Amino acid sequence: MAAKEKRIKRGVSLYSFQNETFLGLMNLEDCIRTCAEMGAFGIEVIGEQSFWGWPEVGVEESAIADWHALMKKYKTTAVSHDFMLDYKRYKGRPMPFDEQVASVKRDIEFGARLGMKYIRALVSIDPAVLVAAAPYAEEKGLKILLEVHAPLHFDHPWIIRHAEAYEKSGSDALGFLPDMGMFVFKFPRVWKERFIRNGCPRHIADYIEKAYEDRVLSEYVLLNVREMGGEGPAMGMAETLRHNAAFEPKRMLDYMPRIHNIHGKFYEMTEDLEEYSIPYDEIVAVLKKGGYAGYICSEYEGNRWIEDAEEVRSVEQVRRQQEMLKRLIGEPDSKAMAA
């Protein structure tokens, strides 16, 4: 049984179904049932996406009761409430420090009402705000996880500053939630095709794709694209190199004691059940080596790159990623277990 406990678990962020929920094609129950049917029993939400009213208006108890009833009905586990902290709420002046802390506390409270293990903090939040809110998170029995997201990464001074602040605080209610979009090894095909549809000349798109694979510094690529006559969409495509890079999955190993949830970001799952641009085989191997036993929650973000040209099929994309994760994690076949 101990070995079973140590296995990586599968979940889904309902962010993945944003196209369908935005259009009213799937409701909360449809999303949760879909995840359970894939054997992805961990559920992550962006609170204000799944619960209208949060945070400015609030959420009624009946909606919270419905959530808990769904968790019970589908045998799913509430993993994370992703909060936003709108510190630019006031035009022309940042939200004062104490008000930011109070805002995080309200999200801790909301996460606790939903029975979450974690709440997700965006990477731009001041570490001192999270440190100040940590005692309340301890009191409520959940952890605040900073989402380490491209263009930031585990060697960036901003993340190191967070890590140092967490260590100094002595609180184990502070941790990290790495987003696998830090590990884009190949330029995503769906991005390239979108920039071409937007007007980027194909030869420039080919150059940028090759430069990315050659790991050329983004500033050089931007200059070269400009000299090739690139403008508008071509510069936009080159700009993506400033915000994305092929960082090393093994850099997570130094932080394993504070990593408690993972965003399984992906842009395109092929029919062969592989992510076109992100090396999940290597990622899962690193996580296993680090003894990771939390959730990997699917986070499909291909929708925005294809919605202008084709029907978005979020459920099929998530299903493919879940199949891939099941294989990489090494889950026993559920039918074999039942037999």
Added chain:
Amino acid sequence: MFDNKMICEDTLENVVERGKAVGFSFLARLPYYRGLGLSMVEDIAVMVDGEAMPRESVRFSVRGRTWTLDQMETEYGDRWNFGEKAKITVLKAGGLKPGKHKIGLAERLRISYLPFVPTTKDLKELNVAA
């Protein structure tokens, strides 16, 4: 994201008060994977057949409440929810003539974690019934 889903199809109509058209309205959504507090909606710019409508003529309504764009900037107690259809009204004497019109919409949102203030646009041809 959702750029092409901002303006809702088949929702353009004239706003009639005491038998006279005083403007027009249509339904619109945020181009965003979450909602946003109203104070962070910096601008909702409307174009009709290439002509920009004055900012002062725009009204925003959700769930029975209405704001001018300036009033929205200091509204901290309400929000535009994820995927929620808001009514955008433009005060314009006489409204729009029956038939097809090219409606342009540009929403500028102040998003805390982004190092820029994005403006997202949609353009659709909608019909005003005779």
